[in-house]
Amino acid sequence: MDNNKERTTIVLFSGELDKAIAAFIIANGAAAYDHDVTIFFTFWGLNTLRKDEIVNTQKGILEKAFGWMMPRGANKLGLSKMNFAGMGPQMIKHVMKKHNALSLPQLIELAQEQGVKLVACTMTMDLLGLQQEELLDGLEYAGVAAYLGDASHAKVNLFI
Amino acid sequence: MDNNKERTTIVLFSGELDKAIAAFIIANGAAAYDHDVTIFFTFWGLNTLRKDEIVNTQKGILEKAFGWMMPRGANKLGLSKMNFAGMGPQMIKHVMKKHNALSLPQLIELAQEQGVKLVACTMTMDLLGLQQEELLDGLEYAGVAAYLGDASHAKVNLFI
Amino acid sequence: MDNNKERTTIVLFSGELDKAIAAFIIANGAAAYDHDVTIFFTFWGLNTLRKDEIVNTQKGILEKAFGWMMPRGANKLGLSKMNFAGMGPQMIKHVMKKHNALSLPQLIELAQEQGVKLVACTMTMDLLGLQQEELLDGLEYAGVAAYLGDASHAKVNLFI
Numbered sequence: 001m002d003n004n005k006e007r008t009t010i011v012l013f014s015g016e017l018d019k020a021i022a023a024f025i026i027a028n029g030a031a032a033y034d035h036d037v038t039i040f041f042t043f044w045g046l047n048t049l050r051k052d053e054i055v056n057t058q059k060g061i062l063e064k065a066f067g068w069m070m071p072r073g074a075n076k077l078g079l080s081k082m083n084f085a086g087m088g089p090q091m092i093k094h095v096m097k098k099h100n101a102l103s104l105p106q107l108i109e110l111a112q113e114q115g116v117k118l119v120a121c122t123m124t125m126d127l128l129g130l131q132q133e134e135l136l137d138g139l140e141y142a143g144v145a146a147y148l149g150d151a152s153h154a155k156v157n158l159f160i
Numbered sequence: 161m162d163n164n165k166e167r168t169t170i171v172l173f174s175g176e177l178d179k180a181i182a183a184f185i186i187a188n189g190a191a192a193y194d195h196d197v198t199i200f201f202t203f204w205g206l207n208t209l210r211k212d213e214i215v216n217t218q219k220g221i222l223e224k225a226f227g228w229m230m231p232r233g234a235n236k237l238g239l240s241k242m243n244f245a246g247m248g249p250q251m252i253k254h255v256m257k258k259h260n261a262l263s264l265p266q267l268i269e270l271a272q273e274q275g276v277k278l279v280a281c282t283m284t285m286d287l288l289g290l291q292q293e294e295l296l297d298g299l300e301y302a303g304v305a306a307y308l309g310d311a312s313h314a315k316v317n318l319f320i
Numbered sequence: 321m322d323n324n325k326e327r328t329t330i331v332l333f334s335g336e337l338d339k340a341i342a343a344f345i346i347a348n349g350a351a352a353y354d355h356d357v358t359i360f361f362t363f364w365g366l367n368t369l370r371k372d373e374i375v376n377t378q379k380g381i382l383e384k385a386f387g388w389m390m391p392r393g394a395n396k397l398g399l400s401k402m403n404f405a406g407m408g409p410q411m412i413k414h415v416m417k418k419h420n421a422l423s424l425p426q427l428i429e430l431a432q433e434q435g436v437k438l439v440a441c442t443m444t445m446d447l448l449g450l451q452q453e454e455l456l457d458g459l460e461y462a463g464v465a466a467y468l469g470d471a472s473h474a475k476v477n478l479f480i
Contacts, residue, residue: 179334182331182333182479186331186464186468189464189467189468190468195468240334240349241335250384251385251386252447255448259446261443314470315477316471316474316477318477318478319479
């Protein structure tokens, strides 16, 4: 980490498509301006990072239940408004494609290419029973202390 | 923009009455303390800025659909909690009036008088098919780069 | 307040269990790192601070209605996602207990022990008809100006 660089951190707590898109657009924008950028995924935000296939894992019943109830990855997220039982996300994806905007999986890929640090909150992973094999490759794993370490050196700190 | 002034930025992503009121109370407070203040309206937050009358525009079907489904301006927003099919916002408006608190349209007017910069996110306007004629007068139009330019000079940066 | 200390502020606007837990985990983490920490409770966030017993107060009908409709304290909050008519919060509380994570009432107690400043927004208290006797002991009472005073000296400022 370069001490002369501006820094930006985002806590992605929410598990909705529109909020995840906003988080990644801001993160990619900041990375393009040469900021050191961290997104810290916690609670429902972790669902953004799930692989879309089913991964075989050893889990208790409750952890299995969470796994089935929560959306499996960036393509399965709903909207925070106007979800209309899943029609809303299709509409949004349609207009984004029409305007040649990057989709959420593409935004995530771009963030990784630009060196945005994607950190999965280990405490929430424990609580919800999510395991590293179920999440995308190339993530870091840490707790709130690591987040605060980054945030206290950043000017732009957002909770989404 | 004065380099010696404190700066505050708010991203208003949410399209609910209570969150918009919170955003404008913080923005007006910061402006009263002589901060340079920017509110960047994106996604559902843009509905706060819509004129309440119907404006004739040329649009595709999907953009018309978004236009009809989304609330038309500050007086039509719902609540994030206890909306009760529109009764909640009436209750909140009633108690605000009773306590002589400014209504959301008055808070917006005050912000404009105090020089708070109200910026509509052009990328979201494209996606949702919102046009400048449909939004209030006196706005600026910009993208995430302009937001980050302001935010990286500010200490208080909130995402609402 | 020590001028050499790092500072962190959180506006807790939301009244849901998961968001309140996130706010207190960040606040307690920052306090453990010796930051001066303020949580400013406004709108639905105030419900986190309500005592769980019924407190006799003189109120108008509308204020009484708000009082009955809103959750009475940290143990009664719902979830922002997967609430399932109250089953979701039970599941989360169950897994937190199983992993020996602190419950929300314990997180609040720890925050008070660590000197986190818990400030109730007096303007919202007026609007919703909440009175000091109905809230936990050891709080401060202030408005948006006090919040901005703290936030403009802090690097980490979050709106939850």
